[in-house]
Amino acid sequence: MLPEMRATQPSLFARLARRISLVLGVGAALLVSAAWYYADTAADKAYDRLLVGAALQMAESLAVEDGKLSVRLPASAFELLGLADRDRIFYRVIDTNGETLTGYDDLESPRAPESNDDAMRVEEGTYKGEDVRITRATRVLADPAVTGRAYVIVAQTNEARSALTRELTLRATILVIVMSLLAFVGAMLAIRYALKPVEHLGTEVRGRDPHDLTPVSVDVPRELDPFVGSINHFMGRLGERVDLLQRFIADAAHQIRTPLTALNAQIDLLGSGKMSKADRQHFDRVKERTDELSRLTNQLLSHAMVVHRADSVQLEPISLVDVARRAWRAAVPITVDPDIVVSFEAPENRPFVLGDAVSLREAIVNVIDNALRHGTRNRLEVRVNADQTHAFVEVEDDGPGIPPEGWEKAMQRFSTSKSHEGGSGLGFAIAQEVAKAHGGSLSFRPRNERGFVVVLTLPLHQKEQTAD
Template identity: 80%
Template sequence: MNWCPAMQHEPSLFARLARRISLVLGIGAALLVSAAWYYAETAADKAYDRLLVGAALQMAESLSVERGALSARLPTSAFELLGLAERDRIFYRVIDTNGKTVTGYDDLQSPAPSDGARDAVSISEGIYKGEAVRIARATRVLADPSVTGHVYVIVAQTNEARSALTRELTLRATILVVVMSFLAFAGAMLAIRYALQPVERLGAAVRRRDPHDLTPVSVGVPRELDPFVSSINHFMGRLNERVDLLQRFIADAAHQIRTPLTALSAQIDLLGHDKLDKTGRQHFERVQQRTGELARLTNQLLSHAMVIHRADSIQLEPISLVDVARRAYRAAIPITVDPDIVISFEAPDDRPFVLGDAVSLREAIVNVIDNALRHGTDQRLEVRVRSDALDAYVEVEDDGPGIPPEGWEKATQRFATSKSHEGSSGLGFAIAQEVVNAHGGTLGFRARDEKSFTVILTLPLYKGPAK
């Protein structure tokens, strides 16, 4: 079957869904990773800001007034608290009520507090010595008679530790998101594969159907596939109507042609050729021969149409192959057969049964016997029925030259002749092959020697209870 290029390169529904789901999961994973980075950064800032504010408050509480001057004895615990971030460097500055540096780095600055927030602890970003730092400022109010006013403690810390914590938390979250996305994708693919099973079952059911089977497709599918199945059944119904019309036309045409052909053959026989000269007799014999061939071909066309119709509509049942072959033998051997031809029929006592259509099988055997009588038999024709453990056989053997092995395949083609020197051709072997193929069998040939040729119809043996 030829498919158009668009159908060959069209991606499958599974591939489309896989790409779209992977795109959605990728966008979702990117958003989750971005959110994880944001929350990791916030969590790291909160954790280290608490350490920074705690150290600044401890330093502010350690300030005292001695001998009328501000004294700064910074506790070691504050530095130990900041020392938990081993990678970072610490900068500090203590400013008295006059705005002078008591201790620490003179150039460490912090935004001035607003008037309403002098006693608050504030956190801000900044740059010190070319590095990004986090700055905490703690304010303490002194009410000593000699020193009165606000003093400030400014503590700055670099961001290496909190950046490392942000990266670690983000990495862990990213690994979790990637694993969950992979599991979600795998689960989605399994769900899609399971959900698409009805489509695969429908396709398999259509592929397994016999080319002659145009009955509606009856496969359980979800509601979403009902329009598709309905369209298939509607198309097959229309195709079945067309095929029925074509077969009816062939049958009617063959029937209508057969009646005048029979009358024509009778009229030709009544004419006789005794009064004709040699040339006239030759023409008469040729007309008589062609009329016979035309009548035979018409009968074969009618038989072929009948066989095709029964293959689509008849239920197979167990039948005796001996009975079918005997009826075909009686129908195929004409009363006017040459008395010099020895014709015999052999059958076993235990009648082999096959699962089939008796009418179609009889037509197949009749066509094989008729072909042997017309084109093969010289003095002997034998029809045999036999069986073995698996198959049953109908053999038609004649003493003619038969068909050479290189012509066996061509002999089963429609309107092919088995003898190159004859102009006649027909449907005999083609009809027989179609029938045995419909019954799960084969049509074969066997040449024993130069004086014997056999056509063999092989059918599967029915081993169930016979009717």
């Protein structure tokens, strides 16, 4: 459950990428908004100057002729306004009496004609249902026939300035997007580079041997110092636990095996005396249970040792023939039934495997011991051979064997069909765990006319060595 939960958590790189993209997105939106505002302001200023210039030219064209105010609108004013080819122009000329000399009678200025404000201003307005920009120019007349103020009102639609605003905003938006993408890519590369020490630290820890619990010594940024310190503290505590476990296994092996050996010796001495038939039956049962207890204790300690060594011992090239021969000598007792034919076969070229000699010896001992106790009737054969890629240790006996439907169950701990014969169900489980720890497997071969075979398969060492 925990690995699945951990797998769903986003990486640090993904978190930083999301946050940076969010910041860049907000920044880009603000920049685009600012670009639109400045583009709108710039377009208004540009076209307002044209509008004011045209109004001033119209105002300058007012003249008094024959005692009357007349106007001759200059073509240059309309050419100036014609620079905004998308817009329509509206104008109105008002004389000193407030009468319209020419233009649109209903065009009104945002400011009243009576206003004394002569400053040129451009304001927003609406004319004929369209949004326009309106300005008013004032001409002061001091002719004896005509005196007072005359006004020129000029209005222009907003199409050209809106188009200019959109164009400037679009260009600014493209620039902002390109710069944001470049900034995002640059930030991702910078983050990837900045996270290299984390990846290097993980590679360093993962590449360590299981038995190497020395402090991690990697150059990392200051921000990772607490993390490295926590790893080293944990590895120190783990090393202490491993040492305690090793001492416990050694002490347990010594403290438990010693009294069991003494107990067996006392039982053997007790059995040398004369006993009644009933006492002999009780004695045999006690001896049988004591033997079972010794065997189970040895197997439990062997299993604990195998599990511990699988995580703490560095594998090295070893001769499988030498290991199997030592296991064969240790597993076959001197007091074996002389009617049982026991043999050991090995090739001249000794196959080498990458493994732990102690664990492999325990695995083979358990397989041979299981065959002697529960399978062998008249023959036990131990063979070592190899092909191009794997080495094999085969233990064959002439017993009834295990039916195929019981093979999977036979690999499980404390699972046995021979409990009435003193079986503990740990032999095959120990051998299988050792095989898996070495990249191999434990399997069974169906019984044929010769017998039942248990096969321990291990991968050959790449640089296979041969006997001198």
